[in-house]
Amino acid sequence: MKIGIVNASSRFNRERAEAVEAWFATNIPDGSVKVVFHPATFGKHGHFGGDDASRAAAFVEYANDPRLDAVWFARGGYGSCRIAEAVLPRLGPVARKKKYLGYSDAGSILALLYKAGFPNVAHGPMASDAVRNDATAWRVVNWLRSGDSRSLEPSLADDPRPAVAFNLSILDALVGTALEPDLSGHVLMLEDVSEPLYRFDRMMFHLTGQASIRRVAGIRLGRVSDIAYNEPDFGLTPEEIVRYWCQRSGIPYLGAADIGHDRENKVVPFGAR
Amino acid sequence: MKIGIVNASSRFNRERAEAVEAWFATNIPDGSVKVVFHPATFGKHGHFGGDDASRAAAFVEYANDPRLDAVWFARGGYGSCRIAEAVLPRLGPVARKKKYLGYSDAGSILALLYKAGFPNVAHGPMASDAVRNDATAWRVVNWLRSGDSRSLEPSLADDPRPAVAFNLSILDALVGTALEPDLSGHVLMLEDVSEPLYRFDRMMFHLTGQASIRRVAGIRLGRVSDIAYNEPDFGLTPEEIVRYWCQRSGIPYLGAADIGHDRENKVVPFGAR
Numbered sequence: 001m002k003i004g005i006v007n008a009s010s011r012f013n014r015e016r017a018e019a020v021e022a023w024f025a026t027n028i029p030d031g032s033v034k035v036v037f038h039p040a041t042f043g044k045h046g047h048f049g050g051d052d053a054s055r056a057a058a059f060v061e062y063a064n065d066p067r068l069d070a071v072w073f074a075r076g077g078y079g080s081c082r083i084a085e086a087v088l089p090r091l092g093p094v095a096r097k098k099k100y101l102g103y104s105d106a107g108s109i110l111a112l113l114y115k116a117g118f119p120n121v122a123h124g125p126m127a128s129d130a131v132r133n134d135a136t137a138w139r140v141v142n143w144l145r146s147g148d149s150r151s152l153e154p155s156l157a158d159d160p161r162p163a164v165a166f167n168l169s170i171l172d173a174l175v176g177t178a179l180e181p182d183l184s185g186h187v188l189m190l191e192d193v194s195e196p197l198y199r200f201d202r203m204m205f206h207l208t209g210q211a212s213i214r215r216v217a218g219i220r221l222g223r224v225s226d227i228a229y230n231e232p233d234f235g236l237t238p239e240e241i242v243r244y245w246c247q248r249s250g251i252p253y254l255g256a257a258d259i260g261h262d263r264e265n266k267v268v269p270f271g272a273r
Numbered sequence: 274m275k276i277g278i279v280n281a282s283s284r285f286n287r288e289r290a291e292a293v294e295a296w297f298a299t300n301i302p303d304g305s306v307k308v309v310f311h312p313a314t315f316g317k318h319g320h321f322g323g324d325d326a327s328r329a330a331a332f333v334e335y336a337n338d339p340r341l342d343a344v345w346f347a348r349g350g351y352g353s354c355r356i357a358e359a360v361l362p363r364l365g366p367v368a369r370k371k372k373y374l375g376y377s378d379a380g381s382i383l384a385l386l387y388k389a390g391f392p393n394v395a396h397g398p399m400a401s402d403a404v405r406n407d408a409t410a411w412r413v414v415n416w417l418r419s420g421d422s423r424s425l426e427p428s429l430a431d432d433p434r435p436a437v438a439f440n441l442s443i444l445d446a447l448v449g450t451a452l453e454p455d456l457s458g459h460v461l462m463l464e465d466v467s468e469p470l471y472r473f474d475r476m477m478f479h480l481t482g483q484a485s486i487r488r489v490a491g492i493r494l495g496r497v498s499d500i501a502y503n504e505p506d507f508g509l510t511p512e513e514i515v516r517y518w519c520q521r522s523g524i525p526y527l528g529a530a531d532i533g534h535d536r537e538n539k540v541v542p543f544g545a546r
Contacts, residue, residue, distance in 0.1 A: 046507050046508015047471055047507045081478050082474075082478065173478065173479045175479075176483045176484075176485075177478070177479060177482030177483065179482075197320070198350075201351070202354065202446050203446070206448075206449070206450060209447075209449065210449045210450065232319070233319060235318060235319015235320055235321070
């Protein structure tokens with residue numbers, strides 16, 4: 001198996017890439033799973049890991065490359081919403097068969113691929129996460145290689161409904177745009193990081209205020225980590241906030257999801273299983 | 274003229290209210306313009322200036338009070354989106370005739386009042402702003418008293434099209450919800466404060482990606498102030514970001530607007546003039 005790594009978002013550094021390559025060389029010495037970084041991964045253009053055209057071209061090239069079995073996002077940050085629409089019409093039949101794995105900012109591209117009917121799109125750890133923790137890396141390798149069910153978010157084992165997972169900030173910023181997939185009947189898992197709770201509350205107001213999102217089967221809440229300071233104390237926990245907006249909007253609250261901006265982040269394949 | 278001041282958002286302190294009262298006593302000693310604070314303005318409930326029910330009840334009471342000519346928002350922060358929908362059905366014919374003035378977080382309520390056909394809704398300085406600068410306070414008094422055209426955002430003098438003004442973060446968080454008014458054919462003025470530019474860019478992606486917003490007559494950009502640190506430098510200015518997304522979404526970019534989170538913030542009455 002050969003995994004192509006691309007960067008659709010913020011700048012990515014070579015040292016982290018070398019650590020990813022070293023992890024695979026050390027842990028899979030027979031070379032049965034190989035990773036390759038697109039050279040454009042290390043581009044720099046203001047905030048971004050290369051300008052929009054370069055990031056889009058790199059993604060398209062790897063997605064269409066028949067020698068690669070999967071496209072793995074290098075990191076998050078910000079930027080994939082800028083290129084998602086430009087990328088889609090350039091993807092051929094080879095791209096459609098491939099696995100795509102990432103989360104956080106990569107959710108903008110994952111959303112559009114899922115909307116376009118790509119069957120193997122998943123939320124899960126990115127290359128930059130995997131090398132920080134062996135279990136995280138094996139979770140990815142095992143899912144990409146065989147769809148290993150031990151890599152999956154555990155509630156998926158008991159709930160046959162189609163599912164998706166998103167960073168709240170990312171999904172909240174794509175509802176109503178051309179990137180929004182139809183999530184009717186889906187279990188929607190949400191996680192978030194580095195937001196003060198007033199923003200978290202406002203995003204839940206906005207998200208659950210969408211007619212489209214009110215058609216989901218329910219919401220599960222992943223981890224909300226590294227919460228930024230709110231002055232004064234907000235007065236509600238993230239779970240209380242999600243329960244409030246679910247109740248108010250008529251969306252079932254389904255409990256916790258084992259996803260988040262951390263090493264325990266599990267794989268959530270988009271759609272039916 | 275009597276102005277009722279209410280708080281729909283974050284906590285507001287008595288010292289600031291006393292300064293507002295002192296400004297009116299000093300500058301309008303004949304009592305021809307009076308202000309009155311709703312007692313609930315000083316409530317405290319976690320992040321908010323009182324719980325949702327108290328803030329909603331105070332707004333409804335003052336909006337329906339025939340002794341008051343205008344409802345003026347005390348301050349912004351966060352919270353008015355939580356109460357807007359609950360407030361609207363409780364407003365009677367008296368409320369409909371009144372002037373409403375505020376901006377920033379108050380935009381969530383202003384949006385819904387405008388959507389409901391209230392004819393005298395305006396973006397402009399709040400009570401907490403006015404006492405910091407005499408010219409700001411007179412701008413409000415003169416507009417509330419007589420609709421003084423010198424209080425208005427200057428482009429309104431030359432452009433006969435209906436207009437609205439919003440904080441970008443607030444409008445971006447209400448598109449697609451029950452609060453969103455039909456802005457077709459409107460000049461949309463945007464300002465923002467305290468955001469890193471990657472968020473500003475993401476909000477412009479989201480806002481200009483809405484089919485509804487693509488029907489505006491054009492966008493004017495007010496001041497984007499107190500920009501939070503973006504690591505690395507984003508690479509585009511706020512105006513360049515707005516021009517980019519306008520161009521990409523087919524929305525005319527109309528130039529600058531004289532609004533912002535500052536003492537120069539001008540009045541923008543919503544709708545046709």
